[in-house]
Structure formats: structure tokens, C-alpha cells
Amino acid sequence: MATIALENLSYTYSSAQTPIFEHVTTQFPAHQFTLLTGPSGTGKSTLLQLIAGLLSLPAEHGQIRYDQALLGDIPATDRSKRVAMMFQNPNQQFAMDTVEHELIFALENQQNDPQIIMHRLTSALDFVGIRNLQKRLLSQLSGGEKQKVALAVIVAMDSDVILLDEPFASVDPIARAGLLRRLVELRDHRGKTIILADHDYAGYDELVDHVVQITPEHQLKMLPQTDWAQLFAAFQPQALPTWPVPSVVEQPLFDLHQVGLSQGEHTLLTPTDLQLHAHHNTLITGANGTGKSTLFEALVRLNPYDGTISYQGRDIQKFRQKRYARQVALLFQDAEAQFFNITVAEELAQSQKYAYSDYFTPARIQAALTQLNLAGRDGQVIYTLSEGQKKKLQILLMLIMQSPVLLMDEPLKGLDLKSIHALVGLLQTTLRETHQTLIIISHQLTGLTPLIDYHLRLADHRLQYGGATHES
Amino acid sequence: MNPSLKLLLLLIVALEISFTNIVSLNVALVVLSIIYLLACRVKLRTLLWLLIVPLIPAIGLWSTQYINGTGQKELMAWVLFTRIYAFVFTGATLTLTTDVLALADSLEQNCHLPSKFAYGVLAAYNLAPKIKHEVQVIRAAGLMRGQTLSFWSPQLYFKAILIAINWSQNLAQAMSSHGFVEDAPRTHYRQIQIRTSDWVILIGGVLLLQVGVFVMPWR
């Protein structure tokens, strides 16, 4: 039982000038499943945090009501009965060590009688179908398993409203389907109100009751059902071009021998033999949570693996760390991981200072900045850039370094089409001159394909060159 | 034994032996601790490891007194040598046999430690494996941009603090979303009690220690 009403809601981050929401008035109806859409960075998370009461809302900035009650008037200790949230990053949403302890923690917080705690715990685990995980350490679970635990906590707390903030970013397709099925069941049989934010709308059209968009005018718009087809069509699986399968060579760039990857007890990659090739660009695709990033971390020695990986004929474990980092660099998915200074100019200066080749002259850097629409921001503090600007700067910094191999983990994430074209253009001109080798993980393929020579697919715990299986 | 009282006993022992210079007492504490640890089925390998780890600091303190001390140099040298081992082995009776969660439960329920301290620290502690990995990532990311980050590099700590700020906010939000309210009452599924026997061990232990310090004619 909970209809959520936003009344005249306005919100601005203290650090930003432009508001995220301006005088929004809308309703999320009870017992229904609403999909909240909009590109990254438009305020989906902020809206959910406001609805959950995790961000405080000054009275003059509007009101949020649960049925008739003002959110601010609901005692803090009753709030988890009304609303709970599943977060985007599954790694920082638990306080305890094991699954069982986390559920107990939540149930104790709600001041449940200790007598009934175990019963509610087990029935919540049974509902989500993860009774087998009860005693497991959370740090040993896969992304999909962690989100199932997060859902089990919400089920155990029996919250009326369930908010989900891009919950499937590191969840594999089977786990995702399982989670969505449980959500529909919670709506249909337990009368829960569900609001789910996502930027990838694939598979929602059959499930949801409403689609709400955050508009460029900082408003919320309920999308009429007649417009859905157009919205969801953009997220139909894309047909990929086919790329040739490379032939086996004497000295490949990377030689993987019986390489296996796992996350806790969860197998990601069964032992695999594979070559990766120099001076060609390889695209790696595969669903969320299948282990693509883990593979990259293994290639730069940040993650353990079975078997051996050789770089230019030599076991990568035998290189000195510093020397290997000069050869094989990783563009991290989180742009901030790559920054070590404060201003744009300082970062550029550092990359220039340590670059391994002098291809990027000051003139070329200036041209690249202009091309990427980053010019004139020399003195700006990086942490005040938009996510898209951070991403473009990060890529430029790593390009300037000119390590012979650059592994790029989702380089186009959160970029608009114009930026993508500018970036791919820059990559193409640079590669023509420098013969750098790129290995790219990407979901976003529009605009990227001209760069690609080979295609690896990670599916069913196997990593194979394209053509072997179809994109599903 | 009740974890809080055990901790209290160990703190008293550690404080008192810091101010007493009796080699035999230190050795007796080590022996008692080893017996306790063996009774708790701690592996022999772990015990051996506990003997090796403090060796260098122990020798360091020993040689400092032996060479540069005043008065009874030899006695003080051995006092300090054995004191280190007494710290390590009495400490191990807590860290090797008492679950961190049980200690937190006990501090919350028996000592009325505000739950935000108990669970705030637990939440951070449980992320330790991730944090270890994250430190490696910071260092690797630095190397990939040509920069070696050492323990004296401000950037290393700066990056660590940025991540800590971000994670602390995420964790605090997640805990609120899981119903945690600061300074609000909670129920307890795992009830931790202080039994009479716990008090007996604590008081008996402290008394025995006084006998060891003031009564026993060790030498």
C-alpha cells in the first residue's frame, strides 16, 4: 500500500549550479512497476535517494508523500517498512560478513522479535531461491548473487516500496531474468510498489506498468504506452558485423594457456587457450557479469587466474611490475581511478612527462582537446567535470602515455554520440601513426566498429573469436 | 568466555606487565596462553608463526637494553624480550579464538557501545579484502601513468581517502536502507550474556596476576 506523490519537488546539488529537478509534480501508483529512464547523469539515482529518504529535502524544495503521510513525518525507525533500495554497486551495500548475518542485521534493525527472525530469514532466502547461499561470505559472491541477497534483505524486511538503482550493471543475464521474475511476483502477489531505474531498457516492455522519463527540462514525464514501442526498439539486440577469425601465429601478443577465471566459487571462464594479436584491435563482447573486466584485471596482474598468460612469449608474472605496466596499460571503467592530480593541466603535464613516445606533442594534445571539446579547461578541477568529460580526459591521458598495448574497459560508457564520433576519430588518426594495439570491452558498439579487426565473445564461460555463436 | 570481559582482562594484563619487570611472569603468561590456545585447537603452525613474527622486534629491544641500558642491563633485556612475547600470545587468545562479530555483539549488548560504532567499524572491516585489492589498483593505475606510488606519496593516501569517502557514503546509505537508524533501539538475535563464570575468570585472573606481580618470589 503506497502511492508515492512528488509535490513541487526541486533539487540542486550543492556543488552544481544547474538544478536536477525543477518543480516536479507526479505520482508513482501503488502496486505497480515503474521503469525510470533517462541517460546516465540525469538524476535517476538522486531521485531514488530522495524517495528513499536517504537525501534530505528541505521543506521549501517540495514534498514527497507516501499515501497521505509526508516522508519526513514517518519515524526513521518505521522507514524500512515503507521503502528499501537496491543499489547499483553490489559491493558496498552490506555491513556484515555473511548472507545470514546481513539479513539478521536488517531484521534486528526493524526491532523484530528474535524468535521470528530465523523464520523470516529463511523464507526470504527461499523466495529468492538462494537458500544455498545462507552461510556464504558476501565477499565471495558474484555480482548477480549479491543483488539476489540484496533483494532477499528487502523481502525479509517486507518493505512496501522497492527502489532499484541500475541494479543489473554487474549481473549476468540468467541472474537478471531471475531477479526480474521475482520483482514481478512481488508486485502481483504481495502488492509491492516497484520503481526501477535503468539506462538499458532491454526486456522491460513485457513487465512494467509505467515508463517515466527524466526530460532535459528537469521534469518527469509519464510516457504513454503508444510511445513505448519506439523507446524499446532502440534496445533490440544489434546485429554485429562479422569479423574474420585470426589465424594462429608463432609469436602472438598475448598467449593464454589453459587460463581459467573465477569469482569465489563461481566459474567465469573455463580453462581456455587463446591468442591475442599485436597491431590489431580486438573487441570483446559479452553480457554483464560474465567476467570481461576480470579478464582485463588478470591481463594486468590485478586478479588471480589459473593457467599461464604470456606477453610476447614471456610469462607476465616474470616481468618486473614497473616494466610490465609500461607495456600493458588498462583504461579503468571508473575514470577517476586513473587521475592522480587536481587540475586538467596537471594531469596532461604528468602524462606528457612520463609518456613512452613523443607522438603527442603539445600541438597534437591541443588539437585532441579541441576535437574532444575539452579545450580551455586547463585550470578546472577534474572532480568538477561531468562524467562524460572525465571519460574523454581519461582516454586522452592514457593515449598520450602510448603504452604499446592499451586495454580499454567500456571506453564509451556515458558518452553521447557526438563525443563517440570525435573519440573514435582521434583513436583512428593516432593508431595510423603509432601502431598501438587496442583491446576493447564495450557494450556500446555504435560508431566503434570501424576500429575493430577481431571480435571475441565471452559467453557460457567460454571466450571465442566471433562467428562461432550468434549474438542473442 | 564473554568477549568484552576477555578483552578487559587482556587490557589489564597488557597494562600491568608494561610496568613490571619480571621475566618469569612474562614467560608464565606465554605458557598459559599457549595452553589456552592449544585447548582451543589453534593449529601448531599458527603458534610457530606467532613465535617467529615478533622475533626481530624482540631481539631489537633486547639488544638495545643489553648494549645501551643502565643498571641491570641483562635483566631488562630479557624482561623486554619476554614482554613482547607476552603481548603477542595473550593478544592471540583474543584474536585467534574470538570471532570479531561476537566481540562487536558483546560490546553492543554488554557494554552498551552505541551500535553505530559497532556496525560502522564492522562494515569497514568486512570490506578489508576489497580494500587490499583497491590499494593494488591505485598502485597499478599509478604505474600505468608512469608514477610509482610509495608509502610516502601523498597521492597514494589522497586516492585512498577519496575512495574511503565514496564508500563510506555508499555504506551508510545501504545500512540506512537496511533499516539501521543511528541511536535507535535494536533487537538482538544473537544474545550475548555475561555469566557468573565470566566474572569469576576475570576477577580470578586479575587476582592471580597480582599474586604473580607482588607475592610470588620469582627470584
Added chain:
Amino acid sequence: MKWVKDWYLSDIILLALIGVFFGIIFLGTNYIYDILAAVFAPLGLSQIPNELLLGLWCMPGMLAGYMLRIKGSSVLGEFLASVVEMLFGGQWGASTMISGVLQGVGSELGFTLTRYKHYDWLGLVATAATTTIVTFGWDLARSGYAKLQLWLLLLFFVIRFCSMFVFGGLLTRAITDLLDRSHVLKKTHTN
């Protein structure tokens, strides 16, 4: 128990996380200590590496006090770091906690004596000095310093103060300067 109310959950988690992060970084310095201590042992000077590196271990407290600027943050920061250290590394047992409290109190005193108003070089020098004095007092007993020759005692004291100043003063200042310039800390300032 008014001080309890001054602390928000996110502050506590932040200090504990910083404790874990720093602890893991410091563990990497143990080999330096081991080598130096072994080298200096024949001269009876193996406390010198200990004195040299002690500032590092006291840094969480001095940094927490300087960064968060809440009364008690040095004590809590250093204490949480030592608790995590005890649970994590474990080998020094309960004496880690005692040291942690004393180190924290020592650092806090510096800010108290400057009335929680001098978040500048004066405050940093003060906290380095009080941390040195309090921890040194503890080591007079615990590490048997009271029985050492005077010249050595003075040498240790001077080295310890330098270490406290380098790590708790210079390095802390460099780190917090980066934080200030990055504008990220304001978002977390809850009071």
C-alpha cells in the same frame, strides 16, 4: 554522552575505512623495519627504525583531527585504526589498542591546546609534539626506555619528533592540500 551525537555513521565508517586503507599500506613498510632493525641490532640501536617509522603509524590520528575538525576525531581515528590493525594483523594483541588510544589522545591534545582553531602549521607542529610526548611517556615504561642511557633517550626523542612531524605534519598537510583543492571533502562535512 553528548559526544556520541556528534558522530554520524558515515564519519565512523570513513575513519574506520581510512584505518583499514592506511593499515594495508603501512603493512608494506614492515620489511623496511625488519631489515633496518636487523642491521642496527648489533649496535643496540634497532629502536631507531621503529622511531623513524612511528610517525607513519600515528598519521591516521593526526590526519583525522586535521581533516575532519570534529572534537575527538584524532582519538577516534587513531583508535579505530588500531582496532582494525589488531583485528587484521593481530600480532601485537591488546597492547595495540592501548597504544592506539594513547597515540590518539596524544594527537588530540595538540588540537585541544590550540583550541581547535589552528588548522595550520601551528596546529600540526603542536599535534606532532604532543603525540611525541605522550607516546614517548608510554614507551618509557612499555619499551623500557626509562632504563636507557640519556644520550640515547634524547636521540630517540628527537628522531620520533622528526618522524611525527614528517608524516603527521608534512605528509598530512600534503594530503589534505590535495583534498582541499579537489573540492570533494566539503560534501562529507556533516558539521
